[in-house]
Amino acid sequence: MITRRRLGRRDLGRGAAGLAAAALGAGTLAAPAIAQRRGGEVVIAQQAQPPSLDAATSSAQSSRNITLHIFETLFARDEAGNPMPDLAEGVNVSADGLTYTFPLRRGVKFHNGKVMTSADVKASLERYGRVGASAAIMRPVDAIETPDSNTVVVRLKEPSPGFIAGISSPRAPCAIIPAEEAAKAAGQIEIIGTGPFRFVEYRPDSHVKLARFEDYTQNTNFQARDGFGGRKTAYFDTVTIRFVPEAGARTAGLQTGELHVLEALAVPAAQRLRGDRNIRTYEMMPWAFQTLMLNHAQAPTANLAFRRALQAALDMEEIMAISTDGLFRLTHGWQHPGTTYFAGDVGKELYNLKDANRARALLREANYRGEEFIILTDSSFSNHKAAGEVAAEQLKAVGINVRLNVVDWPTAFNQRTRREGWHMWVLMFGIEPYEGPFNVVGFFSGQAPIQHERDPVIEDANRRLNTSLSEADRRQAVADFQRRMYDHAIAIKCGDVGIVQATRANIANYRPYRIPRMWDCWFT
Amino acid sequence: MLRYTLGRLLSAIPVLAVVSLVSFAIIALVPGDMASEMAGPSATAEELARLRAELGLDKPILERMVEWYGALLRGDLGQSVLLRRSVSEAILERLPVTLGLTFLALGFAIVLGVLAGMVAAVRANTWTDQGVMALALIGLSLPDFWLGLVFIWAFAVKLGWLPTGGYVPLAEDPLGWLRAMAMPAAALALTQMGLLARMTRASMLEVLRQDYVRTARAKGLPGWVVVGRHAGANVLVPVITVAGVSVGILLGGAVVIEQVFALPGVGRLIIGAIQRRDYPVIQGGLLLTATIFVLVNLVVDLLYAAVDPRVRYGR
Numbered sequence: 001m002i003t004r005r006r007l008g009r010r011d012l013g014r015g016a017a018g019l020a021a022a023a024l025g026a027g028t029l030a031a032p033a034i035a036q037r038r039g040g041e042v043v044i045a046q047q048a049q050p051p052s053l054d055a056a057t058s059s060a061q062s063s064r065n066i067t068l069h070i071f072e073t074l075f076a077r078d079e080a081g082n083p084m085p086d087l088a089e090g091v092n093v094s095a096d097g098l099t100y101t102f103p104l105r106r107g108v109k110f111h112n113g114k115v116m117t118s119a120d121v122k123a124s125l126e127r128y129g130r131v132g133a134s135a136a137i138m139r140p141v142d143a144i145e146t147p148d149s150n151t152v153v154v155r156l157k158e159p160s161p162g163f164i165a166g167i168s169s170p171r172a173p174c175a176i177i178p179a180e181e182a183a184k185a186a187g188q189i190e191i192i193g194t195g196p197f198r199f200v201e202y203r204p205d206s207h208v209k210l211a212r213f214e215d216y217t218q219n220t221n222f223q224a225r226d227g228f229g230g231r232k233t234a235y236f237d238t239v240t241i242r243f244v245p246e247a248g249a250r251t252a253g254l255q256t257g258e259l260h261v262l263e264a265l266a267v268p269a270a271q272r273l274r275g276d277r278n279i280r281t282y283e284m285m286p287w288a289f290q291t292l293m294l295n296h297a298q299a300p301t302a303n304l305a306f307r308r309a310l311q312a313a314l315d316m317e318e319i320m321a322i323s324t325d326g327l328f329r330l331t332h333g334w335q336h337p338g339t340t341y342f343a344g345d346v347g348k349e350l351y352n353l354k355d356a357n358r359a360r361a362l363l364r365e366a367n368y369r370g371e372e373f374i375i376l377t378d379s380s381f382s383n384h385k386a387a388g389e390v391a392a393e394q395l396k397a398v399g400i401n402v403r404l405n406v407v408d409w410p411t412a413f414n415q416r417t418r419r420e421g422w423h424m425w426v427l428m429f430g431i432e433p434y435e436g437p438f439n440v441v442g443f444f445s446g447q448a449p450i451q452h453e454r455d456p457v458i459e460d461a462n463r464r465l466n467t468s469l470s471e472a473d474r475r476q477a478v479a480d481f482q483r484r485m486y487d488h489a490i491a492i493k494c495g496d497v498g499i500v501q502a503t504r505a506n507i508a509n510y511r512p513y514r515i516p517r518m519w520d521c522w523f524t
Numbered sequence: 525m526l527r528y529t530l531g532r533l534l535s536a537i538p539v540l541a542v543v544s545l546v547s548f549a550i551i552a553l554v555p556g557d558m559a560s561e562m563a564g565p566s567a568t569a570e571e572l573a574r575l576r577a578e579l580g581l582d583k584p585i586l587e588r589m590v591e592w593y594g595a596l597l598r599g600d601l602g603q604s605v606l607l608r609r610s611v612s613e614a615i616l617e618r619l620p621v622t623l624g625l626t627f628l629a630l631g632f633a634i635v636l637g638v639l640a641g642m643v644a645a646v647r648a649n650t651w652t653d654q655g656v657m658a659l660a661l662i663g664l665s666l667p668d669f670w671l672g673l674v675f676i677w678a679f680a681v682k683l684g685w686l687p688t689g690g691y692v693p694l695a696e697d698p699l700g701w702l703r704a705m706a707m708p709a710a711a712l713a714l715t716q717m718g719l720l721a722r723m724t725r726a727s728m729l730e731v732l733r734q735d736y737v738r739t740a741r742a743k744g745l746p747g748w749v750v751v752g753r754h755a756g757a758n759v760l761v762p763v764i765t766v767a768g769v770s771v772g773i774l775l776g777g778a779v780v781i782e783q784v785f786a787l788p789g790v791g792r793l794i795i796g797a798i799q800r801r802d803y804p805v806i807q808g809g810l811l812l813t814a815t816i817f818v819l820v821n822l823v824v825d826l827l828y829a830a831v832d833p834r835v836r837y838g839r
């Protein structure tokens with residue numbers, strides 16, 4: 001007999017990371033006092049066009065900006081980043097952590113008019129295991145059963161405390177789609193979800209257009225929007241997401257009123273527009289980690305003393321100030337402060353040392369003879385390039401023979417999977433810290449860790465994080481991971497990066513989040 | 525003439541074959557693929573391998589090359605997984621945008637450039653001449669992407685006359701099309717306008733010194749007839765040569781201008797395909813560009829015969 005315990009929202013919040021999103025000029029979660037107005041055609045601009053609208057298969061920001069308006073998941077993330085039920089009423093987890101029973105919300109309709117059943121959920125979860133961009137979250141699943149049309153039971157082979165965190169993540173959403181679509185290959189589905197907006201058209205290199213789904217089934221378990229979940233209300237008739245690659249053109253479009261919402265606004269532009277009564281800007285901190293990944297498979301970074309010399313030499317304030325145009329905070333943690341798994345001051349004594357003498361002493365200890373040190377970065381993301389350039393100058397100043405290799409993003413991405421050709425890779429780590437500790441720790445462990453050499457302490461921390469049913473044990477695992485990251489200079493964290501989102505002033509009740517959400521806001 | 529044209533078209537085949545072969549080889553050497561783009565930065569090696577297999581990117585390069593050429597012989601440029609359509613469809617959808625932009629810019633450049641050059645030549649060594657040539661030099665020196673941004677600031681943000689970007693199909697709304705294309709075409713045209721103005725002035729000055737022009741003036745023809753009809757017709761050959769070269773330059777410039785003004789043209793398609801490593805689209809786009817260059821050169825050569833009775837082909 002299985003002993004069951006019902007997980008409430010509070011329990012789930014503790015089971016995953018939380019995220020404190022600070023916003024200026026943001027509304028509150030409670031129902032707004034100002035009158036809502038239906039109607040209008042809102043236009044968002046984003047830099048890139050989505051590689052796919054098949055939500056499960058893409059972890060690109062440009063995809064989820066769009067797909068999370070169309071698709072929903074069994075569990076979503078709340079405003080603080082904690083998992084919360086969305087298409088599921090909740091979840092019952094057996095005492096041994098092997099059985100997850102999801103009662104589904106009833107009467108939820110897909111955009112094609114069909115009512116969602118457990119068969120659709122089962123097919124969607126199974127498809128995610130085949131084609132999902134984060135398919136590893138389904139690896140512990142042994143079987144998925146549908147005892148009735150409104151219940152889904154997921155049986156795991158081994159306990160997986162990160163399972164709910166995984167299926168609720170917006171990274172590559174584990175979207176629930178009609179069973180007949182779930183049989184199709186990656187990128188081949190019709191874009192049919194259960195979300196507040198339905199897909200209308202996709203004109204590549206131009207825009208995606210969505211329209212309000214009139215038969216949308218609100219989640220009445222909640223009073224208002226909450227992160228990606230809660231009670232969502234669509235007010236706009238249509239949402240058009242335009243792809244505008246040039247930052248200056250996006251800003252100009254916002255100024256003229258052709259564009260109503262920008263997913264991101266450059267900090268200098270935000271400062272310039274501060275006095276414009278027609279525009280509102282919203283700062284969001286933290287958005288991502290700025291990091292410097294290290295390749296342990298090659299000399300000189302294979303040498304611990306050399307890696308410690310890098311750690312000692314760098315001035316994080318300078319790197320962050322230049323690469324973020326001033327929107328940053330200096331934090332050492334490999335989880336965001338205020339979240340469940342934040343490990344406090346662990347490793348803080350080794351963060352932001354900016355001690356050139358110590359660095360030179362460590363270089364002597366490492367017997368460094370001026371071997372070439374390659375910093376791999378890309379010009380596709382301006383902060384990657386700037387952070388690489390500043391780090392390069394700081395490391396040259398302590399006597400390291402640095403070669404800065406600036407390529408485009410796909411090239412850098414490909415290069416980092418190789419054991420040779422790079423020593424340091426500049427990466428802004430965005431969605432993973434928001435998701436919690438699982439993908440952050442996982443990035444440095446497993447069969448192909450980013451540093452290319454498995455570290456026994458990190459492997460053990462990852463194992464404990466992914467198998468222990470005790471939250472205290474999992475938190476200790478994350479603290480041990482963070483201790484090792486600093487003691488062995490596995491990789492280097494520079495700080496937290498923020499972003500600015502912007503809207504026209506006539507958009508009411510907008511609140512910045514991981515995507516520009518177009519539900520629960522309206523034209524005044 | 526027909527024989528000459530057919531001969532030129534046939535001689536384009538090896539040119540295009542070499543272009544496609546070289547581009548295939550270059551693309552094969554560039555690191556990265558569309559699986560990386562789709563999977564995101566924290567994808568594991570295992571996830572990437574699975575996605576590559578799903579997209580058919582794990583096949584050897586030679587096998588992919590044979591498949592591509594086989595399809596090409598059947599007139600099929602392949603499929604874009606990311607765009608969910610055939611490459612031919614993707615290109616044909618965007619071709620009107622790029623051709624519209626290029627030829628509108630060419631129209632601006634020829635009309636205004638030739639006119640400015642003729643005025644400068646007729647008023648040679650006056651303030652008008654100096655002013656026109658100074659403007660032409662400025663036009664030649666300014667990068668088109670920078671001009672594009674300045675135009676957006678001036679005509680969209682400050683004056684509010686034109687949209688900051690985006691595209692309206694000509695068939696849907698001709699005025700909207702012109703409003704959307706005016707700034708990008710002007711930004712693109714300015715360099716070529718300067719070039720054409722300088723070149724027209726030089727040719728016109730030479731023509732104006734010819735005996736037949738002196739004769740035309742001596743027999744009392746009005747000045748505009750002498751300049752516009754007698755001299756102007758003889759300036760056409762060098763203008764056509766420069767205009768032919770300009771089409772190529774404008775097509776190249778359109779790649780950048782389409783980015784600045786968010787126009788969904790072929791240039792943006794190719795840039796996006798390069799960023800996403802969408803191989804079939806890159807291949808198809810390059811082949812199309814090479815074909816356009818070959819055709820433009822052919823048209824220019826044929827136009828020589830049309831405007832200059834001394835030029836004859838076919839023997």
